[in-house]
């Protein structure tokens with residue numbers, strides 16, 4: 001609904017303060033207590049409310065926002081019990097919800113916003129919001145304010161809408177004023193809104209800026225320049241959804257544009273069946289199998305309705321993880337790609353600009369063929385040197401997470417990877433760099449192309465011309481500006497790394513930025529080793545697992561007793577390579593469990609997730625946020641480390657010949 005020109009509290013409606021004291025929340029939900037901002041300090045309010053606490057994965061198996069809202073905040077658990085019983089937020093007659101710092105951290109799921117909006121909330125108040133969550137709030141028409149504004153509202157003041165749009169780019173301001181993305185898009189379609197075009201003078205540009213400038217709509221060639229902060233309307237080359245997200249897109253499009261809606265360029269958009277393919281085998285997911293099946297049916301309905309590209313499972317076998325298959329078959333250099341998953345950034349390896357969006361934004365852009373974005377700042381990593389034998393690109397990312405992401409240097413920026421060291425890495429290794437941009441809280445990542453890039457893409461798509469691919473590629477201009485700086489990383493200095501699971505009981509969250517060198521972590525016994533996911537299910541990852549497994553098997557070893565070692569392919573192309581080249585035979589002789597393509601690891605829906613809190617996993621996946629891969633402790637590590645640890649039973653950096661030494665010693 002379009003907000004009025006001045007915003008005031010509605011008489012009779014209530015405000016919910018999410019306090020650190022759970023009892024105060026309980027009393028507010030029961031209707032026994034109404035607080036005022038004057039009664040509290042910001043420090044009394046909950047910080048870092050994770051989107052997983054607002055809508056855990058099982059809540060997202062409902063696709064209608066009104067159903068999702070029934071379980072708002074189902075992930076806030078105190079002493080083993082839900083702090084918010086079913087319908088508690090919806091039945092509380094609240095219109096404002098108040099918390100502390102960094103509201104909406106964690107995954108990009110838009111359902112976190114929907115659970116509030118469809119419970120009647122129209123203003124979210126916090127000291128700060130995670131950037132993607134803030135974007136979802138704007139798209140859903142949820143106004144955001146700070147605590148000082150709330151004090152004024154509670155004093156009876158009506159605040160002009162301009163105060164709610166302050167600091168945003170011009171297009172975002174329009175979206176807020178129209179009450180969300182769909183009403184705004186319809187106003188554009190009707191001609192009620194004239195979209196501004198940036199008037200940036202000719203300037204040297206980064207790779208990300210060049211791609212956005214190239215995709216601007218309605219701009220003559222001589223004016224194709226952008227700078228950070230510009231609001232631009234850009235054409236979208238392609239995108240995809242998977243069965244965890246497609247149903248909402250289908251539902252929203254039907255609601256907004258009628259049951260006979262159509263999408264632009266269906267051949268450039270795709271659906272994948274990959275994320276819930278193993279959910280049936282995860283004990284915790286059993287109660288939701290009916291809903292999961294509904295999501296699959298809805299996705300098939302969307303595909304038939306739109307005729308978009310179809311990567312459905314055949315006889316329950318997935319063609320592969322969307323991000324892996326997209327780089328193999330869909331994404332070209334210079335493309336601008338949007339998809340409904342935060343690891344869409346992996347497409348940056350093909351010298352494209354790609355990032356994840358919520359269901360509303362995706363529905364809007366597949367319908368119109370374009371979207372609006374604010375140009376982000378960039379940060380550049382110039383790689384030099386060559387990795388040591390026991391180190392991989394995953395270790396480089398764990399290092400960058402610790403050294404650059406933790407102090408927020410990558411926050412909301414486009415990470416560019418360039419330099420002579422980059423050329424020593426295979427395309428699969430470069431894909432790992434791009435994949436983990438989302439863990440860096442970056443906007444995305446993009447990797448400079450070279451002949452290896454074009455040859456790799458062409459090898460995956462027979463008939464594609466290398467000359468055409470080369471012509472589409474972008475490189476940064478020599479004097480391009482990097483607000484985040486240009487940082488040289490000598491690959492030869494990187495050591496085998498992990499990200500540790502923190503100590504949540506003492507305020508150290510489990511986080512991918514918890515980097516540490518393996519040499520410094522002491523003795524960590526493991527129960528599970530997981531080798532797969534979009535980050536580590538590629539051909540080169542399989543070769544890393546095999547390098548270790550073969551050495552172990554040749555020296556008479558099998559996977560350590562009491563350790564489960566799962567190896568999962570990223571796509572059918574990866575599986576074919578592994579089978580044709582004897583890798584699978586070695587894995588099976590080693591005692592590993594080899595799994596069909598697919599994932600689900602970081603949403604608790606796949607193999608390799610822990611079942612109990614005392615289990616320890618070492619995993620080649622990308623994120624170790626608490627609870628997302630089961631209740632146990634999750635250490636992130638490289639493919640080499642994961643495989644070596646599977647055989648030793650404790651977290652161990654790989655060194656060539658290590659198992660021979662074990663036998664001799």
Ligand code: SF4
Nearest residue numbers: 533534599600601602
């Ligand atoms: S790790 Fe698996 S579940 Fe997580 S985004 Fe990648 S493919 Fe999806």
